[in-house]
Each structure stands twice: as structure tokens, then as C-alpha cells.
Amino acid sequence: AQTVTQSQPEMSVQEAETVTLSCTYDTSENNYYLFWYKQPPSRQMILVIRQEAYKQQNATENRFSVNFQKAAKSFSLKISDSQLGDTAMYFCAFMKHEMNDMRFGAGTRLTVKP
Amino acid sequence: GAGVSQSPRYKVAKRGQDVALRCDPISGHVSLFWYQQALGQGPEFLTYFQNEAQLDKSGLPSDRFFAERPEGSVSTLKIQRTQQEDSAVYLCASSQYRDQPQHFGDGTRLSIL
Secondary structure (H helix, E strand, C coil), rough: EEEEEECEEEEECCCCEEEEECCCEEECCCCCCEEEEEECCCCCEEEEEEEEEECCCEEEECCEEEEEEEECCEEEEEECCCCHCCCCCEEEEECCCCCCEEECCCCCCEEEEE | CCCCCEEEEEECCCCCCCCCEEEEECCCCCEEEEEECCCCCCCCCEEEECEEEECCCCCCCCCCCCEECCCCCCCEEECCCCCHHCCCCEEEEEEEECCCCCCCCEEEEECCC
């Protein structure tokens, strides 16, 4: 079974600074997808970034980038120039290629302080 | 609509009652997913539809949980004889196809008294 581990239940960062959220996963599969989702208090899960395992290049979306280390099964999220609106729960998720169920970690609560 | 719509946003029921939760996916999205999110936890997969076909129901916790998508668009998650452990947020997501990014609704918070 695939498991996703987020070892940081809570983190905080000053506005405009950089923060990195950790995620590790366990799988024997070679083809899969990894995701970071943001969930603000409104509850809607918003896709932040998506990585396909066969791609060696790390995905980037504006201020959000990942450090994907396939051999180490690590998938960390870096948020640059943090903004107050980045305050939310962040979930790391894993999905096998051509499967249906996305497996989520327990989440990291990020607070951006003014 | 522009996004995935779920109703009701909040539902309170007494233990033993039946409840029905609705999901209206993004128009044209083939794939539809239901997740259960307990307080302070990440979502857990319940079931998956491709159009009207329920292809995976491996995550449904018991036979009290039933989901349908009869015309391949709107889906309903039904919970019979609710119990306190059913209290959670139920999230619906849709995607164009199975491997495409999933778009989530705001969820229904279910509280069983």
C-alpha cells in the first residue's frame, strides 16, 4: 500500500520569506503522480502543483516549486516570497498511474505572519 | 457552472437517520471522485465513477454507504443508518479523465448527533 507522510504538523513563516514543506512517500511503483494541494478555511482543495514521476525536471508554478527526489521518495514544496493568502493547510498526495484513488498525507498547517 | 458544486454545505442528522449528499461536477468531466475527510486529517478515497459507471468503490467503509451517478453528471452519496463515526467533511472532485488534475468542491460537513 502507498503511504504519504508529512512530518511537520504546523509551520510558520514571515511574510516575504521562503518556507519548505516536507513530504515523503512509500511505493514500489515506477509510474505515478505527486501533488500538493492547498486547503484554506473555506475547505476547497486547490491544486498547487503536480509532478509526474517520469519527469526528472522539478515542477514550478510561479512562487511554488518542488524538490522531487525519486530515489529518496521525497517531494518537498518550496514557497517563495510568502504572502498572507498562503496561510492554509497543505496536503501532499500520491496517485499511481491509471489508478483512481489519490492518497493524501495528514497535512501541514502553514501560517504566514505579517 | 465554473466549478464543482456540493450541497448541502452543512448537514446535521440524528444517529440512525439516512442522509444524501449531492455533487454537481464541472460540465464535461468524465471522472468523479468522493472522499471523506475526518477532522484534522487528509481526505480518504471513497469511490470513483467514470461517466455513470462506478468503477471503484474500494474505499466505502461499509455497506451503509452507497453512491450513484445515473446520468453521468450529478452524483449522490447516500449514507444509511448514520453513526457518529460518519461525522466528517465529504469532498467531491471531478476531472476530465482519470489521470487529469482533480478539481474539488467545497465539501459537505456532516455532523451526526
